[in-house]
Amino acid sequence: MKKTLLFCLTALSLIGFTSAIPLVGEESFESVFKRIKEEVDTNSQAYSSLGTACATIGHRLTGSENGKKAEEFAFQLFKKYGFRDTKYQGFQVEAWARDTVTLSVAPPKSDDFREIPVVSLALTPVESKIQGQIIDCGNGLDADFAAKKDLVKGKIALANIGLIDAPEGSKNLHRSEKTALAIKYGAAGVIFVNTVKGQVLLTGTASVTGNLISIPAVCISLESGTEIRKWLVDQPGLLSMIEMHNVSQPIKARNVVATLKGESRHLRHEKIIIGGHLDSWDLATGAIDNGIGSFSVIDIARTFKALGLKSKRTIEFVAFMGEEEGLLGSKAYMERAKKTGEVNEIVYMINLDMVNDVRGFNAGGRDEMMGLLKEIGNKIKSIDPSFANEIHNSAGLHSDHQVFLMEGIPAADPVGNLSKSVLDCYHANCDAFSLVNKKEMENNVKYTSMLLYALGNSNTIPAKKLDFYSTRDFFIKHNLRHELELGNEWRWGNN
Known part of the structure; x- marks a missing residue:
């Protein structure tokens, strides 16, 4: 009896290593x-x-x-x-396309605005023109926004796309999740700083839901971000103006599927x-x-x-x-x-x-x-x-x-x-x-x-395939709950 049980357990333990062996x-x-x-x-x-x-x-x-x-x-x-x-699998979406965007920065109580090279992030408003004080929110993580919660409301948040001088073990967030945090804390807009050298401008979606967001979100180069931060030290209360025009309209797109x-x-x-x-x-x-x-x-x-x-x-x-x-x-x-x-x-x-x-x-x-x-x-x-x-x-x-x-x-x-x-x-x-x-x-x-x-x-x-609650446990195990919550994708309530 013990030998039979041992054989069965051994066979089960090896199933992952024998499942790929083809039949005779x-x-x-x-x-x-x-x-x-x-x-x-x-x-x-x-x-x-x-x-x-x-x-x-x-x-x-x-x-x-x-x-x-x-x-x-x-x-x-x-x-x-x-x-x-081979077939097309059509679907209808709200298609976003960029048109024009400008970012201007000036000292407080001045109309001497300096234009900064910029690109708008996707799913930002069709029309927006805002002006506000720049608040440096560092890497744009939860702790960064929480530390500026009394300052950022109604202002324009400045945050890194990547992580710069972050505490050891910090986990970065997607730009859309950082935008969601900016909205949560009442920012009027967000300026992202790319973390790549060489005047590189980055685009991508600023929306966690696939729908248009409520505030303008733009990206500037690492060099421009460094310049603005130096200027903030010399000129606290630095102002920025973001003006953008985009296009959003329903269109049809298609996945392409080939079946074997x-x-x-x-x-x-x-x-x-x-x-x-x-x-x-x-x-x-x-x-x-x-x-x-x-x-x-x-x-x-x-x-x-x-x-x-x-x-x-x-x-x-x-x-x-x-x-x-x-x-x-x-x-x-x-x-x-x-x-x-x-x-x-x-x-x-x-x-x-x-x-x-x-x-x-x-x-x-x-x-x-x-x-x-x-x-x-x-x-x-x-x-x-x-x-x-x-x-x-x-x-x-x-x-x-x-x-x-x-x-x-x-x-x-x-x-x-x-x-x-x-x-x-x-x-x-x-x-x-x-x-x-x-x-x-x-x-x-x-x-x-x-x-x-x-x-x-x-x-x-x-x-x-995992069942409903095992799927929840999978995301919790891999520390993905917070990201899904920021993206309004968490399906399991407070569980």
Whole structure:
């Protein structure tokens, strides 16, 4: 009896390490991985397709004519690669587009305003003209605003996008969450200081909900912020004037979805989503954010078709739109899936957002995935020793995977690397195709294709969908409750 029990416990403990082993008579994962490596090294189209899109389309702002062209470009690529089951998934959004913005600064009791180079953040008011005293709120964290709670009301808050001289262990907030704090404390406007050297202006959404916010929010360079702060020391009570004009109107946008139907009678009802957002901001071509992710997803689909790869589970390759404005495309995808009941079929989500030069995999905060991902990585490394097989286990928000996490669906991403010089162009006017490294982008396609094939054909996926309250506990465990509360996404009341 004891020997039988011991055997059962041992078998259960190893299930994560044996679930990826194919059945007798099936091609081994290592054999498939070798074919994927050869195909991608020889024939990958990811880099060239992204280059063509950057050159012929430009930016891919949701709701713009360029955004529409990008949707059509992705659709035609999927069709070209052999996906007959390719479709648009339309949704209507309130599309925001920048027009003009000025920021002027002057000493108190003076009309000698000095203009500062500035860019408006997305989903700021259509029309706004305000003047007020600048209150330096440091890094814009909860403690920073709380320390100035008696000063910031009716004034214009100045806050860093990143963290500068923050206490050890400080966790940064998204710019939209800092804007939410500014609104909470009654600020009339907010000026964000980029933390990248070189007169770099950054854009992005200032809204946590995807709706227009009530106050103007703008971004200035690190150098301009440093100058203003020095001026504040010499001239307490420094005034600023923000005037902006933007456009907001209902438009239609489209996710692009290509489906590879599952082959197993027992598992084809299970669905894996692999996606990346196709849209970008309009200051540059968005080659890094998120051309390298979305065009890698499309080329992973091409790789599967080129090699005739099968999957026991159904796989959907999705180019999401509207991510930058508040995960609009993935929210529309999920809303439809819940209405049709298809949400119950989704067992895993892989998100590629600014993933580059894949060297491992992230279990997304689900401990039970660690063994399987390590096993898959070991098999990859056995046929390609250059693969680092780094296994991480962290959970975060603010990309399309968040929508799936909210439904308890396990979601993770490949682990990669971007150099600081590339990251400095995040959401900025320097995010151009010249930043893209061909070999590193091909590593996205190669190793993520191997991961996807393994998950699609594993006998089991250890991480299961969480129920309503287990999902709550997941977010609490990973210290994500406060961010969800700031974004009005917390569904569990005071629990």
